[in-house]
Amino acid sequence: MRLPGGLVEGDTRRRDWAFRPVSGELELAVAEAGEASATMPLAVTRALAVALRHLAGVAPNETRVADLCVGDRQFLMRELDRHLGSEGGWFEADCPQCGQRFDFEVAYADLPVQEAGPGFPCARVDMEGRQFRFRLPTGADQQGLTAQPEARAHAWLLGRLIQEGDLPEVPGQDLIAAAEGALESIAPGIVSKVQAACPSCGTINEVELDPYRVLSRRTDSLLQEVHQIALHYHWSEADILRLPRPRRLQYLRLIDRARGMAA
Ligand SMILES: [Zn+2]
Structure with missing residues (x-):
């Protein structure tokens, strides 16, 4: 897909x-x-x-x-x-x-x-005769947002997303809401x-x-599997981690079987 x-x-x-x-x-x-x-x-x-x-x-x-x-x-x-x-x-x-x-x-x-809507990744906002064009936020925007104080977050983000139009220094709630609505209507997800x-x-x-x-996901059970294979075959950690998962599981079954025979 x-x-x-x-x-x-x-x-x-x-x-x-x-x-x-x-x-x-x-x-x-x-x-x-x-x-x-x-x-x-x-x-x-x-x-x-x-x-x-x-x-x-x-x-x-x-x-x-x-x-x-x-x-x-x-x-x-x-x-x-x-x-x-x-x-x-x-x-x-x-x-x-x-x-x-x-x-x-x-x-x-x-x-x-x-699926994304028409014009992706940008959406237009027409507000009282003023035109704006904004793009959808990316991972880089989300990462930058983590460093902004909450009170400034909306204005900072709009300043990043604006592609066309004169953004007021402090954008009003109506403009913020219009931008959010327009972007939401074309956002894929x-x-x-x-x-x-x-x-x-x-x-x-x-x-x-x-x-x-x-x-x-945690590393515990994977490292336990690496540990078992390393103990048995004495391969390096890097070599064991490079095995495709189905093969790793097959070796674990072989180790189990060998143990069963020894018991
Ligand atoms: Zn309940």
Whole structure:
């Protein structure tokens, strides 16, 4: 499936992408991006830069991944979760009605993907005779936003997104709302809200799915597997991590079988 948005360079919009095959190296890099990055946008950029084999026509780097719009990044992070073996599964939410925490199940394959609207990645705003053109925010914008004080965040972001028009030094709420609405109407993306019934009180809640859930993967069980193979075959950590995952699992089964015979 192509990127719902893509990278626009000159007159060309490129939407192709592919992940690297799953190996321990890739699984470890994704888990470590989640554990070690200072902010969420940075973690997403690092994880995608190692996971992608190509992006919009070329080999990716962190700058190019950060230039993707937020919807494309969320789409790719959910696809990365699938690539690493999760087709969805159980999510948690707090019921706003009764306060109980509850689990609900989601299959990623059932969730639609929204394609970008006309004019992507830019949207026009016409306000009392003044014309503006804004582009959609990217990962780089999200990363920059983490360093802004909250009171200035909207004005700072609009200043980055403006492509045409004279932005007032302090943009009014009406302009901010109009820009947000126009951008939302063309934004590509994944469904991040689903309906889920609270099992305690029966209320149907609209709950948020974490699009970056793949970052909560931990390294423990992978390192345990590397440890077992290293003990048995005396291969180096790097060699074991480079094995495609199906082969790593096959060696683990062989080790188990050898143990069974010895017992
Ligand atoms: Zn409830």
